[in-house]
Amino acid sequence: MSPAATALALIVGIVALGSAIGFLAARRSKPNLEDWAVAGRGLGLILVWILLAGETFTTYSVLGISGWIYSKGGPTFYALAYLALGYVIIFFIGPPIWELGKKHGLQTLADYFAKAYRSPILTTLVAVGGVVVLVLYLQLQVTGLGIIVNVASYERIGRGPAMVAATVVTTLFVITSGLRGIAWVSILKDILFVGIAVLVGIGIPLMRFGGVGGMFAQLVRERPGFLTMPGGTTNLTHTWFVTTVLVNSLFIGFPHFFGSVFTAKSGDIVRRNAVLMPLYVLPLALIVFAGCSSILIVPHLAVGDLALLTAIRTTLPPWLLGVVGGAGALTAMVPAAVQVLTASTLLAKNVCEPLAGGRMSEARLALLAKISVVAVFGGSLFLALHSSATLVGLLLMAYSGVAQFAPGIILALTPFKVSPRAILCGMVAGFSAAGYLTIAAMDPFHGFNAGFVGLGVNLLVLFAVNSLSRAKEGCFVSANG
Amino acid sequence: MVPFVATCFTVSLWDRVDPMIFGLPFNMAWLVAWLVLTPGLMAIAYRIERRR
Numbered sequence: 285m286s287p288a289a290t291a292l293a294l295i296v297g298i299v300a301l302g303s304a305i306g307f308l309a310a311r312r313s314k315p316n317l318e319d320w321a322v323a324g325r326g327l328g329l330i331l332v333w334i335l336l337a338g339e340t341f342t343t344y345s346v347l348g349i350s351g352w353i354y355s356k357g358g359p360t361f362y363a364l365a366y367l368a369l370g371y372v373i374i375f376f377i378g379p380p381i382w383e384l385g386k387k388h389g390l391q392t393l394a395d396y397f398a399k400a401y402r403s404p405i406l407t408t409l410v411a412v413g414g415v416v417v418l419v420l421y422l423q424l425q426v427t428g429l430g431i432i433v434n435v436a437s438y439e440r441i442g443r444g445p446a447m448v449a450a451t452v453v454t455t456l457f458v459i460t461s462g463l464r465g466i467a468w469v470s471i472l473k474d475i476l477f478v479g480i481a482v483l484v485g486i487g488i489p490l491m492r493f494g495g496v497g498g499m500f501a502q503l504v505r506e507r508p509g510f511l512t513m514p515g516g517t518t519n520l521t522h523t524w525f526v527t528t529v530l531v532n533s534l535f536i537g538f539p540h541f542f543g544s545v546f547t548a549k550s551g552d553i554v555r556r557n558a559v560l561m562p563l564y565v566l567p568l569a570l571i572v573f574a575g576c577s578s579i580l581i582v583p584h585l586a587v588g589d590l591a592l593l594t595a596i597r598t599t600l601p602p603w604l605l606g607v608v609g610g611a612g613a614l615t616a617m618v619p620a621a622v623q624v625l626t627a628s629t630l631l632a633k634n635v636c637e638p639l640a641g642g643r644m645s646e647a648r649l650a651l652l653a654k655i656s657v658v659a660v661f662g663g664s665l666f667l668a669l670h671s672s673a674t675l676v677g678l679l680l681m682a683y684s685g686v687a688q689f690a691p692g693i694i695l696a697l698t699p700f701k702v703s704p705r706a707i708l709c710g711m712v713a714g715f716s717a718a719g720y721l722t723i724a725a726m727d728p729f730h731g732f733n734a735g736f737v738g739l740g741v742n743l744l745v746l747f748a749v750n751s752l753s754r755a756k757e758g759c760f761v762s763a764n765g
Numbered sequence: 766m767v768p769f770v771a772t773c774f775t776v777s778l779w780d781r782v783d784p785m786i787f788g789l790p791f792n793m794a795w796l797v798a799w800l801v802l803t804p805g806l807m808a809i810a811y812r813i814e815r816r817r
Contacts, residue, residue, distance in 0.1 A: 364796040368803040375807050559807040562800050569797050 287602035291436040294606025295613055302472055302614050303457050306465035341477045343428025343616040344679050345568055347589050350575030355588030357507070364569060366529045368562035375558035379551035380697050381542070390546060392626070393539040393689065394634035400696035403704035404638060409711065411634035413685065414539035415660065418627040420682040421538075422664035425620035426451055427678070428589075429613055430668065435593040436609040444669055450613070451665045458621045459654050466621045467547075473618045476611035478567050484592065484608065485570025488577045488599055499577050507579070528680070538686050540619075540626035542693075624664075628656030687739050710742040 342348075345363075353360040384390065388399050394411035398404075426447050433446035461469070489499035535541055548554050571592075578595035585591055593612075597605050632653035688711050695702045 361792060361796055364800065368800055372803065372807065375810070555811060559804050559811055562803045562807075565800050566797070569800070 287605075288436070288438040288440055290602045291606035291609055292433070292441075294603060295433070295436055295609040298476070298607070298610025299453065299613050299617070302469045302617065303453070303461075305472060306457060306461035306469045309461070309465040309468040341474060341564075341567070341615050342619040343425050343432075343612065345571060346477070346480075346612050346615055347428050347431060347592055348424070348679065349568060349571050350578060350592035351588035351590070353572050353575035354579055354585070354591035360572065360575070362528050364565065364572070366535075367565045367568075369529065370535045371558045371561040374545075374561075375555055377694060377697060378545055378554040378558055381693075382545050382548060382551040382554050385546040386551075391543065392630050392634060393542040393693075394630055396542070396693070396696070397707075398634070401704035401707060406704050406707060406711075407634055408638065410689065411630040413689070413711070414630050415627045415635075417682045417685040418539060418623045418630075419660060419664050419667065420678055420685070422620055422623050422627075422660065423667045424678040424682075425454075425616040425623070426664050426668040428616045429454075431589055432593065432609045432612045432616070435590060435597065436605055438597075447665060447668055450616070451661050454617045454620050454624075455658060455661045457617060458624055458657050461621065466618060466625070469614070469621075470618050473611070473614040476607070477615055480608045480611050481567035481570040481574075483604070484574040484577075484596060485567075486573070488574055488581075488595065491599060492577065492581060496573055499573070499580065503576055503580060535683065535686060538682075539630060540622045543626050543629075544622070624657050624660050625653075627660045628653045631656040631660070688742050690739070691742060706745075706747070710745045 349360060349363050352363075381396070384396065384399065388395075390396050390399060392411070393414055394407050397410045398407040401407075429450035430443040430447035433441055433450065434443045437446075458466075486496060489496045493499035493502055545554055548557070574592055574595070578591040581595045582591060582598060585594060593605070593608070596608055600608075632649055632655075636652055636656075637649065691707065691710060695707070
């Protein structure tokens with residue numbers, strides 16, 4: 285077999301194995317939206333841990349981080365900092381959010397806003413905003429899948445067709461599996477991910493430079509200053525680092541992340557998960573090692589996102605490229621599945637159902653959600669085919685948007701009564717500011733992350749509007765406050 | 766919260782390559798160390814809250 289055929293066959297094999305696991309696990313589930321979307325709220329410590337953690341191991345972690353360290357150097361370290369801090373936040377606000385979810389039967393981020401602020405416009409906007417950030421994230425996964433198939437086929441399969449094929453497979457996977465199935469596939473994915481992280485993070489430096497230390501020593505010699513900030517960039521300074529880490533640590537606002545809190549059996553499980561979760565970030569450090577090695581192994585690549593796979597291709601045998609590619613494909617598919625599932629639940633339950641005027645039967649709602657899966661994936665694929673943003677660039681954009689939900693989420697847990705209008709205006713202002721700065725290529729803005737600027741605008745508007753219009757409708761008081 | 770101070774606000778203090786620790790640049794080693802220390806701190810907080 286040619287190297288390309290070997291690599292591709294292994295990728296297909298791993299993806300098929302994953303899909304089979306998902307399909308088998310899903311046979312135990314019931315055909316309603318609650319089971320499909322939050323697995324009947326019945327997942328235990330280990331499955332929730334894996335599902336939550338699964339969200340940290342995405343294509344972004346494999347290709348994006350190594351690609352950024354390759355092209356930008358030091359600023360990439362933000363990725364090692366913000367996740368652990370985000371879990372510190374979840375440690376505190378996760379359990380009360382879970383309590384509310386349990387008490388009111390909540391499934392989505394928009395449900396939460398609906399209960400907290402009782403404003404239909406705000407709910408719809410949160411749902412739509414949530415879908416937008418998820419589509420950005422999905423675009424990242426689709427792009428990643430395209431890169432994997434492209435490099436593994438030794439450029440014989442173009443990125444476009446690869447993305448289309450990958451999207452079709454993932455769509456079928458989501459519709460047949462539901463969340464329970466995905467959680468089980470997550471296990472396979474994470475084992476593979478940790479395996480390849482060790483392989484490429486320690487193995488490659490060992491083979492080429494006699495160890496991680498040797499690799500770093502050579503890198504520091506050849507590229508002095510590259511591994512500190514601003515590294516290979518001019519504008520990603522310490523200010524950028526602080527603001528970006530702060531904005532990104534609010535990732536609880538990602539609708540799929542928020543939803544995964546509801547899948548736990550108890551609030552205590554959420555909290556114990558948050559304690560352990562930063563350990564799950566350790567493999568990302570290995571990916572950074574691998575990215576650093578690829579700077580030395582394959583210098584002068586135009587696209588950083590290709591660095592890791594190209595380095596693997598020149599260092600390791602084709603079958604290992606296949607295993608890495610397969611694992612990489614799963615790290616795109618599983619999170620993509622969770623994200624599309626969340627987006628479609630938001631669309632069906634929080635946008636379409638109210639528009640159709642009231643209650644729909646559970647079966648119809650589930651069907652509608654499945655139709656939305658196809659629509660959301662189609663949209664992401666379209667964007668992925670027509671955009672050239674880097675993987676990390678896409679993710680930073682999504683995080684900037686997500687952070688704008690945070691004031692609404694957190695204020696609902698406090699005894700402060702904030703009017704829905706204030707939350708709404710703040711959110712819209714924050715979204716617009718961050719979106720404008722990003723689209724106008726003014727991010728970072730005077731060294732500040734665009735999402736951080738957006739968040740500042742968001743809070744200013746929120747407090748201004750709130751002090752103008754005294755809160756009439758109260759928000760509920762948190763379970764432990 | 767300690768981890769926030771340690772890994773976010775004080776970046777200019779630890780963002781440097783020397784001294785190398787276990788062959789890692791200093792900034793890298795610092796962040797990896799906090800990935801282990803952060804769960805430790807949260808576990809302590811969890812214990813304390815449990816007892817109350």
